[in-house]
Amino acid sequence: MLFPMLVAAAIASSSPIPPLPALPNLSVLSYNIHGVPWPIAKHRPHALRQIGQALAEMRLEGKQPNVVVLQEAFTRRAKRMVSLGDYRYVVAGPSRHDRFGPPEDPEQRLFSSRDRAIKGEHDGKIEDSGLLVMSDYPIIAVKRMPYPRFACAGFDCLANKGMLLVQVQMPGIAQPVVIVDTHMNSRGASGVADARSDRAYDWQVQSLRQFVRDNIPSDAPAIVAGDFNIGSVPRRLAAVTADGGIMPGGVDAVRQAVNGTAANPDSANTAAIAQHGKDWMFGRSGSRTELSLQSVTVPFGRGADGHMLSDHMGYIAHYRVEPRLGQGTP
Numbered sequence: 001m002l003f004p005m006l007v008a009a010a011i012a013s014s015s016p017i018p019p020l021p022a023l024p025n026l027s028v029l030s031y032n033i034h035g036v037p038w039p040i041a042k043h044r045p046h047a048l049r050q051i052g053q054a055l056a057e058m059r060l061e062g063k064q065p066n067v068v069v070l071q072e073a074f075t076r077r078a079k080r081m082v083s084l085g086d087y088r089y090v091v092a093g094p095s096r097h098d099r100f101g102p103p104e105d106p107e108q109r110l111f112s113s114r115d116r117a118i119k120g121e122h123d124g125k126i127e128d129s130g131l132l133v134m135s136d137y138p139i140i141a142v143k144r145m146p147y148p149r150f151a152c153a154g155f156d157c158l159a160n161k162g163m164l165l166v167q168v169q170m171p172g173i174a175q176p177v178v179i180v181d182t183h184m185n186s187r188g189a190s191g192v193a194d195a196r197s198d199r200a201y202d203w204q205v206q207s208l209r210q211f212v213r214d215n216i217p218s219d220a221p222a223i224v225a226g227d228f229n230i231g232s233v234p235r236r237l238a239a240v241t242a243d244g245g246i247m248p249g250g251v252d253a254v255r256q257a258v259n260g261t262a263a264n265p266d267s268a269n270t271a272a273i274a275q276h277g278k279d280w281m282f283g284r285s286g287s288r289t290e291l292s293l294q295s296v297t298v299p300f301g302r303g304a305d306g307h308m309l310s311d312h313m314g315y316i317a318h319y320r321v322e323p324r325l326g327q328g329t330p
Helices: 002-012 044-058 076-083 105-113 154-158 194-215 233-243 253-258 266-277
Strands: 027-036 066-073 088-090 132-135 140-147 162-168 177-183 221-228 278-284 289-300 315-323
Touching: 027 044, 027 076, 027 177, 027 221, 027 278, 027 289, 044 076, 044 194, 044 289, 066 076, 066 221, 076 233, 088 140, 088 162, 105 194, 132 177, 140 194, 154 194, 162 194, 177 253, 194 233, 194 253, 194 266, 253 266, 253 278, 253 289, 253 315, 266 289, 278 289, 278 315
Parallel strands: 027 066, 177 221
Antiparallel strands: 027 315, 066 132, 088 132, 140 162, 162 177, 221 278, 289 315
């Protein structure tokens, strides 16, 4: 008779039964902040400070993204300025000293033998990867890997571009969400022939695909985001999206918003990001966790006066995260 007594007591109580806590949502900001050193870029400290202050203001208003994935946070000042957002968990990508993957076949060895120091192609790295992930949710695992030494071309070789993976544990969600941040070789800005930069890019895509296969469980909810430097180059687009994409099952947030399958309140800026063709965020659900894109907003877009704080726009993908039907919570 214990169960009926408990029910009766609950009905008789003047205090309502507290509702179950709402499951958290996941908002991810991806932004190439152009935090490169002088003299490559000028007048960056002021813009970087504005980015950091904007993140701080978003926090004060309770509108900050839960996770921030940045590219080109190269300088100490860039890292310090964006830290104004006051995130509890902060992880940097590969350092400038990390190395991975000597040439393995004749083509790679020949490619490396044609390095030109005047174009920045040498063994030393002046900058780290420029990758930075900041999170309000606990980061419970980290994996870093630079792209192979031979898989870079031109001035991009001055930075140790690569991949940064984190596992984010959200309250009430059984599976950690895996998030990968990356920045890939540019084309025209690399300062070398397109054929050379594109070949290096092909090898980077291979490395990224292998990194995803090796480090993201096939049943995990996951996001792969960053500056893919695809632009309007069909070869690069095909390399990233062929055979199920860089991450099987992953769908890009910006293109979903542009196509009308997610809310798109900043439509002009979102369309500009899609047309630019460099910033992508591929998301997918896990076996026990549903990751559903709700909207894309662009807090770091083009202002009314046409001004931007970077040569890229920073956008937020807003996901609803919940257990798959019948899977329950931890």
